[in-house]
Amino acid sequence: MKFDHPAWAALLSTSLAHASPSKPQQSSCSTDTTPNDFNSTCASLASRLEVENGIVYFSEFVAAGTNLSLPDNNATCVQPYMLVTADICRVSLHISTTDHSGFNMEAWLPSNWTGRYLSTGNGGLNGCIKYQDLAYTTAAGFAAAGTNNGHNGTSGEPLYNNADIVEDFAYRAIYTGTVIGKQITKDFYGKSHDKSYYFGCSTGGRQGFKAAQDFSEEFDGIVAGAPAISFNNLTSWSGSFFRATGTNTSDTFVTVPQWAIVHADVLKQCDLLDGYADGILEYPPLCNYDPSGLQCTGSSNASTCLSAKQVQTVKTVLSPLYNDKGDLVYPRLQPGAEILAAVILLGGTPFPYTTDWLRYAVYNDTTWSPANLNSTDFDNAARIDPGGIQTWKGDLSEAKKNSKILHWHGAMDAIISSANSPRYYEHVRETMGLSSDELDEFYRFFTVSGTGHCGGGDGAHVIGQASDEVTTYDPKENILMAIVDWVENGNAPETLIGTKYVNDTQSLGVKFQRAHCKYPKHNQYKGEGDANLIESWECVDA
Numbered sequence: 162m163k164f165d166h167p168a169w170a171a172l173l174s175t176s177l178a179h180a181s182p183s184k185p186q187q188s189s190c191s192t193d194t195t196p197n198d199f200n201s202t203c204a205s206l207a208s209r210l211e212v213e214n215g216i217v218y219f220s221e222f223v224a225a226g227t228n229l230s231l232p233d234n235n236a237t238c239v240q241p242y243m244l245v246t247a248d249i250c251r252v253s254l255h256i257s258t259t260d261h262s263g264f265n266m267e268a269w270l271p272s273n274w275t276g277r278y279l280s281t282g283n284g285g286l287n288g289c290i291k292y293q294d295l296a297y298t299t300a301a302g303f304a305a306a307g308t309n310n311g312h313n314g315t316s317g318e319p320l321y322n323n324a325d326i327v328e329d330f331a332y333r334a335i336y337t338g339t340v341i342g343k344q345i346t347k348d349f350y351g352k353s354h355d356k357s358y359y360f361g362c363s364t365g366g367r368q369g370f371k372a373a374q375d376f377s378e379e380f381d382g383i384v385a386g387a388p389a390i391s392f393n394n395l396t397s398w399s400g401s402f403f404r405a406t407g408t409n410t411s412d413t414f415v416t417v418p419q420w421a422i423v424h425a426d427v428l429k430q431c432d433l434l435d436g437y438a439d440g441i442l443e444y445p446p447l448c449n450y451d452p453s454g455l456q457c458t459g460s461s462n463a464s465t466c467l468s469a470k471q472v473q474t475v476k477t478v479l480s481p482l483y484n485d486k487g488d489l490v491y492p493r494l495q496p497g498a499e500i501l502a503a504v505i506l507l508g509g510t511p512f513p514y515t516t517d518w519l520r521y522a523v524y525n526d527t528t529w530s531p532a533n534l535n536s537t538d539f540d541n542a543a544r545i546d547p548g549g550i551q552t553w554k555g556d557l558s559e560a561k562k563n564s565k566i567l568h569w570h571g572a573m574d575a576i577i578s579s580a581n582s583p584r585y586y587e588h589v590r591e592t593m594g595l596s597s598d599e600l601d602e603f604y605r606f607f608t609v610s611g612t613g614h615c616g617g618g619d620g621a622h623v624i625g626q627a628s629d630e631v632t633t634y635d636p637k638e639n640i641l642m643a644i645v646d647w648v649e650n651g652n653a654p655e656t657l658i659g660t661k662y663v664n665d666t667q668s669l670g671v672k673f674q675r676a677h678c679k680y681p682k683h684n685q686y687k688g689e690g691d692a693n694l695i696e697s698w699e700c701v702d703a
């Protein structure tokens with residue numbers, strides 16, 4: 162029996178007349194019904210819902226302001242609580258995808274519904290419903306859903322000897338979760354969504370491109386940040402740094418303070434390439450950094466210089482990765498991210514996702530050792546491509562018909578090199594035989610300078626990409642609302658305005674703003690004017 166509730170549907174057609182301008186635009190589907198109607202409709206939803214291959218655990222009303230306890234969320238997800246800022250109906254369920262695989266999912270349905278549906282993604286190799294994005298997007302009026310991508314927790318071990326769990330992780334959970342999320346939305350509100358969106362970063366960015374490549378009919382708009390595309394090659398690359406650095410007792414290892422010296426040297430050589438020395442490389446591809454000058458000479462002080470072996474490590478780290486045949490596996494880590502990378506990729510321990518992906522998905526071999534990672538592994542990972550996770554198809558013809566894609570990548574990303582994103586853009590351009598102007602019609606890519614992996618960094622990194630990276634809901638400064646404005650009003654973004662707050666603290670005020678440019682253009686200082694102001698910069702061709 163499908164849920165059909167005409168009274169509720171009628172209530173939902175009442176428009177919300179007094180939306181405050183600082184909040185996202187509300188459309189005609191909002192309700193000013195009393196909390197109790199919403200509450201009781203929500204409470205009974207679980208018993209009415211019928212989901213194919215699904216078990217509905219519960220549906221519960223969660224009032225705005227609730228610090229929601231998440232006791233079932235695996236401890237490795239490090240998210241035991243979530244602050245809910247809108248009145249929502251929270252639905253929890255399990256979906257079986259095969260006899261021995263399935264996923265948990267939640268749908269959050271706000272009382273202030275705008276008629277928009279949104280799917281959230283995941284991160285790393287997890288296994289964690291992205292509650293932050295559910296909270297963020299439902300507060301903006303979207304009915305939102307998210308899955309645990311087929312397993313619980315951050316480890317890749319559940320993928321071991323189970324190709325079905327791998328398939329859930331690669332594409333099936335996000336696809337199936339979207340179909341079911343839309344069904345729940347319709348059953349609850351008594352009408353279908355008007356527009357459908359996808360919003361994710363990192364592995365979530367890869368899931369966005371998976372959708373764009375294989376099931377774009379599900380989404381009118383896709384926001385894909387720092388995408389983990391060319392996934393097998395990315396994991397090979399992430400694992401390759403341990404070979405370059407060795408452990409922290411190795412003579413090839415470069416310490417955190419030494420990476421700070423390297424970073425200062427990068428800035429010395431490259432900061433002015435964008436016309437202004439502010440510690441931010443607007444466009445790292447321009448920087449052909451050479452660390453040779455840092456090598457210690459007879460008289461120099463070893464705390465301010467590097468040994469010949471360490472200089473070689475720096476060169477290796479900032480160079481593309483090739484296999485033994487000379488094929489490119491993955492582009493270089495872009496210069497500028499040295500300090501952020503020092504504690505993650507360059508910390509002198511194997512990268513855990515590489516170990517897990519190779520062990521449990523590529524080889525089904527729990528004894529495989531990351532210390533011996535080599536060219537054969539790079540080739541095997543790319544060839545076996547478990548679950549079709551590579552996500553590198555260049556033909557987006559279907560997406561061109563169905564969707565708008567907003568692709569962004571932080572240019573200080575220390576986990577997934579931002580150099581891989583323009584490489585994908587060019588791959589699409591060449592595969593489809595389109596010019597950038599033609600791609601602009603449905604696919605736009607922005608390099609967000611001075612921004613780390615999905616957020617943070619030295620630059621104007623606040624673009625509305627997460628609940629703690631929001632200045633306003635103005636589409637010019639908020640990527641979530643920018644995709645809505647493009648899809649629904651045809652206002653395609655030319656720039657994404659980012660904000661840097663003093664000490665990254667909003668209450669301390671704005672330090673500077675920058676209008677991040679649409680690829681292939683990048684920001685260049687005009688040569689005069691306050692560099693903290695957007696208008697002192699211009700988007701120029703590379």
Ligand SMILES: *[C@@H]1O[C@H](CO)[C@@H](O)[C@H](O)[C@H]1NC(C)=O
Nearest residue numbers: 180181184225247248272273
């Ligand atoms: C609904 O949205 C309006 C306008 O943004 C806001 O004032 C109100 O508090 C919201 N109500 C709930 C229950 O979230």
Ligand SMILES: *[C@@H]1O[C@H](CO)[C@@H](O)[C@H](O)[C@H]1NC(C)=O
Nearest residue numbers: 196197200201204221222224
């Ligand atoms: C909503 O319903 C729950 C039980 O389902 C109840 O505990 C709670 O007090 C209700 N809240 C409101 C605002 O009616």
Ligand SMILES: *[C@@H]1O[C@H](CO)[C@@H](O)[C@H](O)[C@H]1NC(C)=O
Nearest residue numbers: 227228229230241242243244
């Ligand atoms: C939610 O509750 C937990 C446990 O009491 C607390 O640590 C956390 O700070 C709370 N979060 C918010 C946003 O209030």
Ligand SMILES: *[C@@H]1O[C@H](CO)[C@@H](O)[C@H](O)[C@H]1NC(C)=O
Nearest residue numbers: 233234235255265311312313
């Ligand atoms: C994941 O955790 C949820 C909530 O505790 C549980 O219902 C589900 O069975 C778990 N899934 C797996 C595959 O362990």
Ligand SMILES: *[C@@H]1O[C@H](CO)[C@@H](O)[C@H](O)[C@H]1NC(C)=O
Nearest residue numbers: 235236237313314315316317
């Ligand atoms: C939580 O995740 C970790 C790492 O993925 C896993 O080892 C553990 O079994 C999970 N715990 C539960 C209760 O599912």
Ligand SMILES: *[C@@H]1O[C@H](CO)[C@@H](O)[C@H](O)[C@H]1NC(C)=O
Nearest residue numbers: 322323324522523524525545
């Ligand atoms: C891993 O094991 C599973 C289960 O036996 C199998 O289906 C899958 O093909 C194996 N994967 C590889 C890459 O050999």
Ligand SMILES: *[C@@H]1O[C@H](CO)[C@@H](O)[C@H](O)[C@H]1NC(C)=O
Nearest residue numbers: 408409410416417508509510
């Ligand atoms: C070196 O690595 C070991 C093992 O990972 C760790 O315990 C130790 O604290 C590290 N030393 C430094 C100086 O970082």
Ligand SMILES: *[C@@H]1O[C@H](CO)[C@@H](O)[C@H](O)[C@H]1NC(C)=O
Nearest residue numbers: 418460461462463464465466
């Ligand atoms: C090397 O430089 C450090 C920091 O500037 C200083 O503390 C140390 O005394 C110097 N050592 C020598 C041998 O000059």
Ligand SMILES: *[C@@H]1O[C@H](CO)[C@@H](O)[C@H](O)[C@H]1NC(C)=O
Nearest residue numbers: 485530533534535536537538
């Ligand atoms: C890579 O390592 C494996 C064993 O770990 C070995 O069999 C293979 O020959 C190596 N490949 C290369 C190119 O060294």
Ligand SMILES: *[C@@H]1O[C@H](CO)[C@@H](O)[C@H](O)[C@H]1NC(C)=O
Nearest residue numbers: 391394488490539540543553
């Ligand atoms: C991945 O790496 C292999 C070499 O191991 C290379 O042949 C292939 O072109 C790479 N794929 C992408 C998408 O970069």
Ligand SMILES: *[C@@H]1O[C@H](CO)[C@@H](O)[C@H](O)[C@H]1NC(C)=O
Nearest residue numbers: 662663664665666668669670
């Ligand atoms: C910003 O942070 C720095 C270092 O933590 C501190 O010295 C400074 O006082 C802070 N500035 C403001 C305005 O709080």
